[in-house]
Amino acid sequence: MGYAKVFLGVLLVTALAATSTAQTKLKCSKAGATCTALIDYVSPNNTNVTTIQSLFQVENFQNLLGANNFPTSTPSDKDVTAKKKIRIPFTCLCDNGTGVSNHKPVYTVQEGDTLDHIARDVFSGLVTYQQIADVNGLPDPNNITRGQELWIPLPCSCDEVNGAKVVHYGMVVDAGSTVEVIAKQYGTTQATLLRLNNMTDPSKLQAGQVLDIPLPACSSNVNSSSLDYPFLLANGTYVYTAYNCVKCKCDSANNYTLQCEPSGLKSTNSDWTTCPAMQCQGADGLFIGNKTSSGCNQTSCVYSGFTSKSILTSLVTESICPAPSAAWKIGFQGLGWNFFLFISIQLILFLSLHLS
Numbered sequence: 001m002g003y004a005k006v007f008l009g010v011l012l013v014t015a016l017a018a019t020s021t022a023q024t025k026l027k028c029s030k031a032g033a034t035c036t037a038l039i040d041y042v043s044p045n046n047t048n049v050t051t052i053q054s055l056f057q058v059e060n061f062q063n064l065l066g067a068n069n070f071p072t073s074t075p076s077d078k079d080v081t082a083k084k085k086i087r088i089p090f091t092c093l094c095d096n097g098t099g100v101s102n103h104k105p106v107y108t109v110q111e112g113d114t115l116d117h118i119a120r121d122v123f124s125g126l127v128t129y130q131q132i133a134d135v136n137g138l139p140d141p142n143n144i145t146r147g148q149e150l151w152i153p154l155p156c157s158c159d160e161v162n163g164a165k166v167v168h169y170g171m172v173v174d175a176g177s178t179v180e181v182i183a184k185q186y187g188t189t190q191a192t193l194l195r196l197n198n199m200t201d202p203s204k205l206q207a208g209q210v211l212d213i214p215l216p217a218c219s220s221n222v223n224s225s226s227l228d229y230p231f232l233l234a235n236g237t238y239v240y241t242a243y244n245c246v247k248c249k250c251d252s253a254n255n256y257t258l259q260c261e262p263s264g265l266k267s268t269n270s271d272w273t274t275c276p277a278m279q280c281q282g283a284d285g286l287f288i289g290n291k292t293s294s295g296c297n298q299t300s301c302v303y304s305g306f307t308s309k310s311i312l313t314s315l316v317t318e319s320i321c322p323a324p325s326a327a328w329k330i331g332f333q334g335l336g337w338n339f340f341l342f343i344s345i346q347l348i349l350f351l352s353l354h355l356s
């Protein structure tokens with residue numbers, strides 16, 4: 001009798017597993033570490049940005065826009081058509097060697113839900129029913145009740161990649177894509193993607209699979225004592241931080257250096273009636289985002305983080321003139337054959353244009 005019951009249970013679970021997509025589990029080495037991560041959500045139905053924000057419990061609407069590089073003026077009822085990818089920003093937690101979203105989002109079970117429906121449809125296959133059962137300690141995945149709250153463990157990582165700070169982005173693979181094409185598109189290599197995703201055979205890539213992509217993160221001056229440390233912002237995204245007082249963006253145009261400025265928004269910290277001063281000490285009238293130059297030196301007032309009391313700033317001075325002596329020394333030696341070839345091609349082009 002007892003034996004038969006156990007047997008039935010095993011059958012049910014294997015039946016579920018057979019139709020589930022492969023589970024993505026990402027290595028996250030530093031126990032207890034947290035960081036920012038991104039993942040694609042592909043809504044099964046036409047929906048709007050606000051509905052997605054509440055499904056994933058993204059605290060700040062602007063930061064959902066920023067993760068997608070949507071204009072800041074995007075209205076909250078902006079339609080999202082079915083099957084369109086939206087990038088969700090969330091906090092990742094390294095837990096026992098694996099990265100999972102830090103106890104969020106929490107989904108409340110509705111009438112008629114099954115764990116597999118929640119995993120496969122509501123959260124578009126970003127997790128499996130088994131992963132939800134595991135992290136929530138459900139003894140029986142076939143028995144969930146309406147109103148029950150479930151933590152949905154989105155896959156992620158906080159690990160550096162090839163010695164560089166990155167933002168891990170769980171990209172949902174499009175049909176017909178290849179690891180090599182994806183690697184090229186995101187400025188990485190096939191070998192790196194295979195290693196991160198614990199894959200040996202690139203031909204095993206499946207449409208709909210969540211593939212971990214390391215996006216370059218901007219370098220910043222954010223202090224280790226800041227409440228938003230480690231501040232990792234992915235290339236091509238923006239974020240509001242310091243209780244919404246500061247807006248920062250990251251792009252390749254600024255050589256992957258964080259660019260921040262006062263946001264002009266109201267602070268979300270109830271203790272702050274207005275955003276605190278964002279002036280750099282020792283520099284008259286220089287606020288976060290301001291630059292001044294004197295000769296070859298450029299001094300910038302940069303964002304360095306925040307505490308419950310203030311916003312931290314620092315002055316960064318760098319040379320904006322090319323170092324002439326070094327450049328000349330490289331000269332013909334350093335440029336060598338490439339330079340010679342370049343000149344030759346120019347000469348041939350010039351001659352062919354003018355002699356024809």
Ligand SMILES: *[C@@H]1O[C@H](CO)[C@@H](O)[C@H](O)[C@H]1NC(C)=O
Nearest residue numbers: 047048049050051076077078
């Ligand atoms: C978004 O869609 C939901 C469900 O369709 C709807 O209830 C809600 O009013 C919409 N939100 C906005 C801001 O339009």
Ligand SMILES: *[C@@H]1O[C@H](CO)[C@@H](O)[C@H](O)[C@H]1NC(C)=O
Nearest residue numbers: 025094095096097098134135
């Ligand atoms: C941590 O992971 C190891 C193997 O990956 C497993 O044996 C162990 O049970 C896990 N511990 C917890 C608390 O989940």
Ligand SMILES: *[C@@H]1O[C@H](CO)[C@@H](O)[C@H](O)[C@H]1NC(C)=O
Nearest residue numbers: 043044045046047121122123
């Ligand atoms: C999408 O629409 C279908 C049919 O209208 C419905 O059964 C399903 O629950 C919807 N899915 C979500 C995630 O709202």
Ligand SMILES: *[C@@H]1O[C@H](CO)[C@@H](O)[C@H](O)[C@H]1NC(C)=O
Nearest residue numbers: 138139140142143144145148
């Ligand atoms: C389902 O779980 C609830 C509590 O979570 C328990 O009271 C109930 O007996 C379970 N039902 C079955 C059929 O195991």
Ligand SMILES: *[C@@H]1O[C@H](CO)[C@@H](O)[C@H](O)[C@H]1NC(C)=O
Nearest residue numbers: 024025026027197198199200
């Ligand atoms: C990587 O894949 C191998 C075989 O496919 C598996 O045994 C191993 O547990 C996987 N490692 C992780 C961290 O998922």
Ligand SMILES: *[C@@H]1O[C@H](CO)[C@@H](O)[C@H](O)[C@H]1NC(C)=O
Nearest residue numbers: 222223224225226304312314
């Ligand atoms: C970080 O901030 C603290 C307090 O504001 C300061 O004492 C420390 O020097 C700063 N560290 C760096 C590396 O700037």
Ligand SMILES: *[C@@H]1O[C@H](CO)[C@@H](O)[C@H](O)[C@H]1NC(C)=O
Nearest residue numbers: 185186187216235236251252
């Ligand atoms: C950074 O983003 C820009 C545009 O968003 C893109 O052109 C560039 O290739 C990206 N760089 C890397 C290394 O991914």
Ligand SMILES: *[C@@H]1O[C@H](CO)[C@@H](O)[C@H](O)[C@H]1NC(C)=O
Nearest residue numbers: 219254255256257318319320
């Ligand atoms: C871009 O940043 C890198 C490392 O931060 C630095 O070595 C390089 O000189 C910078 N390039 C430019 C054009 O500023």
Ligand SMILES: *[C@@H]1O[C@H](CO)[C@@H](O)[C@H](O)[C@H]1NC(C)=O
Nearest residue numbers: 261262285287288289290291
């Ligand atoms: C400093 O930046 C603010 C906006 O952040 C701008 O309004 C102001 O003109 C800038 N001042 C200087 C001296 O560049």
Ligand SMILES: *[C@@H]1O[C@H](CO)[C@@H](O)[C@H](O)[C@H]1NC(C)=O
Nearest residue numbers: 293294295296297298317319
């Ligand atoms: C530029 O900075 C260097 C030190 O970083 C200093 O020696 C030099 O005098 C500065 N030049 C100007 C024009 O301010």
